[in-house]
Amino acid sequence: MVEDAPDVETTGWRVADEVLEALLETIRESDEDGQPTIDFDGFVAERLADGSAYRLETPTATVEIEASTVADAGASPASRDDPSRALEPIAPYVTNWYVWERTVGGRETARRAFLRWCEGAPLDDPDVETGETKTDASDVLERYDALESGVVRHWGELEITARLARESSGHSGCGERVYEIRHVQDADATDETLEDHNDPRDAREIVTYDEDGRYRPLKTAPTLVTGWHFAGLSGDDLVETVRTIYPATIANWHREQRGDLDVDHWLETAERQTGIYDVIDELPREALEWLTEACCVDSQCLKRREWEYAADEPIDTDHGDGVFPCREPCSLVVAAARKWAILESEEEKTWELELTTTEMNQLAEIVNAVADGRVDEIREADVYDGANRYRARYLRAKRMDDGSFGEEATDR
Amino acid sequence: MQALVIAAHGSHLNPDSAQPTYDHADTIRKTGAFDEVREGFWKEEPHFREVIRTVESDEVFVVPLFISEGYFTEQVIPRELRLEGWDPDLWDSDGTDATEVTLEVGDAEKTVHYCGPVGTHDAMTDVIVKRAETVTDDPDVGPGFGLAVVGHGTERNENSAKAIEYHTERIREMDRFDEVRALYMDEEPEVDDVTDYFESEDVVVVPLFVADGFHTQEDIPEDMGLTDDYRTGWDVPGIVDGQRIWYAGAVGTEPLMADVILERAVDAGADVGDALEQVESWTSETPAAGD
Ligand code: SF4
Numbered sequence: 001m002v003e004d005a006p007d008v009e010t011t012g013w014r015v016a017d018e019v020l021e022a023l024l025e026t027i028r029e030s031d032e033d034g035q036p037t038i039d040f041d042g043f044v045a046e047r048l049a050d051g052s053a054y055r056l057e058t059p060t061a062t063v064e065i066e067a068s069t070v071a072d073a074g075a076s077p078a079s080r081d082d083p084s085r086a087l088e089p090i091a092p093y094v095t096n097w098y099v100w101e102r103t104v105g106g107r108e109t110a111r112r113a114f115l116r117w118c119e120g121a122p123l124d125d126p127d128v129e130t131g132e133t134k135t136d137a138s139d140v141l142e143r144y145d146a147l148e149s150g151v152v153r154h155w156g157e158l159e160i161t162a163r164l165a166r167e168s169s170g171h172s173g174c175g176e177r178v179y180e181i182r183h184v185q186d187a188d189a190t191d192e193t194l195e196d197h198n199d200p201r202d203a204r205e206i207v208t209y210d211e212d213g214r215y216r217p218l219k220t221a222p223t224l225v226t227g228w229h230f231a232g233l234s235g236d237d238l239v240e241t242v243r244t245i246y247p248a249t250i251a252n253w254h255r256e257q258r259g260d261l262d263v264d265h266w267l268e269t270a271e272r273q274t275g276i277y278d279v280i281d282e283l284p285r286e287a288l289e290w291l292t293e294a295c296c297v298d299s300q301c302l303k304r305r306e307w308e309y310a311a312d313e314p315i316d317t318d319h320g321d322g323v324f325p326c327r328e329p330c331s332l333v334v335a336a337a338r339k340w341a342i343l344e345s346e347e348e349k350t351w352e353l354e355l356t357t358t359e360m361n362q363l364a365e366i367v368n369a370v371a372d373g374r375v376d377e378i379r380e381a382d383v384y385d386g387a388n389r390y391r392a393r394y395l396r397a398k399r400m401d402d403g404s405f406g407e408e409a410t411d412r
Numbered sequence: 413m414q415a416l417v418i419a420a421h422g423s424h425l426n427p428d429s430a431q432p433t434y435d436h437a438d439t440i441r442k443t444g445a446f447d448e449v450r451e452g453f454w455k456e457e458p459h460f461r462e463v464i465r466t467v468e469s470d471e472v473f474v475v476p477l478f479i480s481e482g483y484f485t486e487q488v489i490p491r492e493l494r495l496e497g498w499d500p501d502l503w504d505s506d507g508t509d510a511t512e513v514t515l516e517v518g519d520a521e522k523t524v525h526y527c528g529p530v531g532t533h534d535a536m537t538d539v540i541v542k543r544a545e546t547v548t549d550d551p552d553v554g555p556g557f558g559l560a561v562v563g564h565g566t567e568r569n570e571n572s573a574k575a576i577e578y579h580t581e582r583i584r585e586m587d588r589f590d591e592v593r594a595l596y597m598d599e600e601p602e603v604d605d606v607t608d609y610f611e612s613e614d615v616v617v618v619p620l621f622v623a624d625g626f627h628t629q630e631d632i633p634e635d636m637g638l639t640d641d642y643r644t645g646w647d648v649p650g651i652v653d654g655q656r657i658w659y660a661g662a663v664g665t666e667p668l669m670a671d672v673i674l675e676r677a678v679d680a681g682a683d684v685g686d687a688l689e690q691v692e693s694w695t696s697e698t699p700a701a702g703d
Contacts, residue, residue, distance in 0.1 A: 109468050204434060208427050217424040219457045243466065247458035251465045262519055274487055327462075331455050332424060 013091035013144075015084050016174050019098045024083075027054055027070050040101065041121070041140050043093035060141060061089040092144040095175025100124075103176065104235055110254035114242070115235045119143060119151045119162040119177065123257055147177065155323055156246050156302040157224045159184045160238070179238040182229035195228040200240035203230070207245050212376070218332050219246055220302045220322075249303070249324035256306075256325050264328035265307045266315075273334065280337040284344055285309060291340060292317035295333050296326070353405060362386035362395060413469035415448035416440060416677055419489050420477040420622065422456030429623045430456055432664045433477055439670035439694070445687035446473075446677075454484070460492035465520050472524045473677040477622050477664070479531030479563070480575040481510050494518035495526060507571040508532040508578050512680035525680040530664075531575050531620065533679075535672045537582040542668045542695070544589075544616040547648060547660040554588035558612035562603050562619040562632065565596035573599075576620055589616075597631065604635045607653040614649065614656045622664035633659060667695045 038045035210223040270281035303326035365386030423429035452463030490498040503510035510528030563576035580594040639646035649656040
């Protein structure tokens with residue numbers, strides 16, 4: 001064992017037995033030219049020309065291991081102590097390699113890409129041309145530094161924190177990551193004030209009802225309740241939890257990252273429908289602006305709308321800033337569109353109503369209050385608000401008969 | 413790697429609609445028979461449209477958690493999953509025989525084994541009987557009892573009645589209950605007149621529905637006269653015209669349903685090890701009678 005760069009500060013990281021074994025085994029299983037196959041996140045293993053040793057190179061330090069150590073690895077566990085200590089200067093690179101290649105695995109999967117994103121590592125799909133696929137030299141050390149204090153990412157209303165699991169906290173010391181999820185609004189809450197969870201399936205309860213106990217049919221509506229957290233999650237459990245809270249968002253985001261998100265625009269989706277939804281392709285073109293304004297903007301849904309009326313016919317409504325894309329009109333929008341398609345087939349008429357200017361404005365205030373979900377916030381005695389209950393009851397008593405503004409309005 | 417996708421209807425309005433889907437999926441997860449188990453929905457998320465892409469496995473078994481062959485199993489699910497080359501004739505079924513067809517999907521490099529619905533599988537007969545045992549709290553229920561299997565009726569889908577008849581006939585052949593009849597919500601013989609169709613003093617009523625919802629929790633109990641207002645609940649058993657009605661609620665909530673889902677996947681070639689035995693042993697713990 002030769003240490004090539006003794007001046008490099010040790011990182012305080014150790015290479016656990018398990019990791020060492022995997023490393024030596026991988027080096028041993030060289031390719032047909034006798035070259036080891038490690039080239040990952042700035043960590044490269046190479047056999048010296050004379051075959052006497054292997055060079056393990058990272059941007060900040062290089063370590064050499066004698067060929068005999070590698071060859072004996074399996075047979076002489078007693079000698080392990082030595083290589084393990086010698087690897088300390090490059091330990092983060094080694095454990096980083098181990099975590100991604102052995103623990104996480106799943107090259108090119110959405111799961112892996114998401115976990116990389118969670119700690120700010122670039123995607124490592126080989127065929128992605130985002131221009132960021134190769135790690136910058138010192139990235140792993142920077143990342144380990146950041147992971148030490150926690151890398152925080154936002155995914156919809158979720159705040160996800162990735163950390164390195166230290167041996168001292170009962171972990172293996174294999175570079176394992178642990179994750180925490182909480183509501184973004186609970187960013188500053190202390191752990192004790194949050195309900196503690198660690199089973200991804202607990203998330204099902206959390207996503208089912210909003211703060212007022214109403215059922216949430218759209219999982220990406222910005223109405224996720226606060227007051228809980230999932231702590232100490234493994235990567236797999238993190239993905240499972242996110243999948244439960246925001247189904248299929250990771251898969252579609254990953255497709256988008258790879259540049260192959262398959263968007264189905266309004267017309268394609270509408271024309272595909274059958275049964276009671278067959279009518280939705282009759283919704284007038286201009287209604288799509290209103291529909292997306294009603295359902296898809298950020299205040300209603302955290303997905304970023306990528307679908308348009310047709311590929312060459314964009315809808316003007318704001319698409320939203322969400323991290324994850326919406327690739328086709330969802331079932332809620334399809335169901336609502338059925339109602340609107342039917343309503344839009346009705347003829348327009350001119351109405352004559354006796355209202356004061358303030359009463360006319362009050363109607364607008366009521367519509368706004370309902371549309372903005374503000375009704376519950378209006379104070380009982382706030383008669384200055386046109387959508388106040390007493391104000392609405394007064395208007396009804398004065399201007400309406402049998403719950404309607406006039407005979408004709410009920411005469412459909 | 414192999415994945416199981418349970419394809420269910422779900423609801424925009426009723427949070428309980430998906431509960432049986434999650435429960436059965438959890439049971440199957442616990443067996444470890446599949447590398448991945450996912451729920452996919454028509455009205456919830458992940459949608460049928462996007463569920464296949466959420467699995468890593470190359471081989472995906474899709475089991476519709478539907479009672480009968482028809483609009484959903486023949487049109488909606490195959491279309492939304494993008495099953496390439498799908499044609500209902502591939503099932504070669506006259507309404508209750510669909511087993512499996514293997515196809516590719518248009519949006520992922522995966523092989524999908526598209527299975528027949530749970531409701532028409534032979535194992536479903538046992539679940540109906542099991543439901544009767546559960547609601548009466550008697551593993552030997554049968555003698556002295558009538559059993560009504562309740563379905564929608566033909567109005568919406570003629571195969572729905574076929575599935576009801578099929579299981580009714582199979583239970584009748586067991587010779588376990590004194591009387592076995594199929595009743596419907598929207599055609600004769602109607603569930604409203606349940607006591608007209610049975611002579612037994614005790615009648616177990618099992619609706620062949622996947623989940624509890626308006627039909628099973630509101631319409632049927634009121635139609636049978638078990639209660640005037642579903643919101644105030646009803647007794648089990650409840651007395652109607654001097655007969656005891658043991659109303660079971662949706663058969664799909666019975667834990668043994670997980671077994672039918674597995675059977676469907678096995679018929680389609682899934683290797684599930686001893687998962688069937690595991691599920692049967694977990695669900696055979698019928699509560700001790702008479703406590
Ligand atoms: S269509 Fe997409 S953006 Fe619009 S509400 Fe549905 S999920 Fe959200």
